[in-house]
Amino acid sequence: MTLASLNGLMHATQTEVELTSAASALLSRKSVILRKIPASTFRALFPIVPREILEGLPVDLPAAEFNARLRERELAWLETAPGAERRRYRVELEAVKFAALAIALVEPRMTEDEVERLGDEAAPLYLRLLAFSNLIEERKPEPETQAVGEDAAA
């Protein structure tokens, strides 16, 4: 039996992430430390799905099918929803990224508003956080392939 220790837990549940050059310039540092977040916390950050999307959607579908059907209905709703409602929903969805990073950043500590100021530079950090927390599958770098088309012909 390996008894857990505080140091061991801290070490195993955080990771250092290198910043893009733009983010590095904004934060005056080369990297940040992120800690894991659980799926339950992550799910709680999402806005309430509008009733119109959920109405009539069977709840007993397998998870993958349910999510696909939900996404389909969400897109259909976005096409027809009043402008203000649509904007509010999309802004709230966008804010999930900033809220998740604000929770996960150990060093430096940042608020949601501060993370938002990173603009598009927050996206790579967000993807890294989701992969580290096992919320998405980490993308492996694609193997180098031979150039095709004009370059190959040249």
Place this chain on the structure above:
Amino acid sequence: MKTPRLKFPLTLEIGGEPMTFIGRDMLVGWFFQGFPDPMPLTDCWKREGPEKRRELAVAMEAWHDQLLCRGVWIPTEGSTCRRLTPELVQRLGDQRDRAVRQYLSGLGWVTPDDKGHELSLEPLPRGLRFDDPMADAERRGALTRIPSKNLLAALTFVADRARTAPHVVWRRWGISEFIWTWRARNAEKEASQRAVVRGALPAEFAEIGIEA
């Protein structure tokens, strides 16, 4: 006579390595602090509207986090252990739900017949010290609170079965004792229902080998 409080290991996979935490029994009133009423997936919950159901499901998730902060311990220096903090619970990441399942299995809430039952049978090292004076104020607050309607009914029922006052169960019993008494009552009820269905003699007779 005071029953010794349960202690059991919770083994989680953190960063690809197994790590063992310690789960401990706690007082009934503290266990149910923040418990959503009605509990999600029960018949009462199904009668609520979608928004209320969502609110209760969120409350259940929050309660799971609180439960781990109250009942799961980690060694800090040598053999001294302290409770998990909300941030440490967050750091469990995808193992957090597993920790909840193992904790509830260790207490007997999730039984071997239930889906999700998971219990480590490894012995815990001897000589661990559990020290967390910070929790005293929160625990006092929980123990003086009057529980919600359904919970109060369950508490009164268990107290009646044990021929004691509800406040004794709320403030002095460990939660594993509460769960045990509740389950024993259900087993008794099921046995007597089976007997009625068969048109047989009462369950007490069947227990001593007399059947119709």
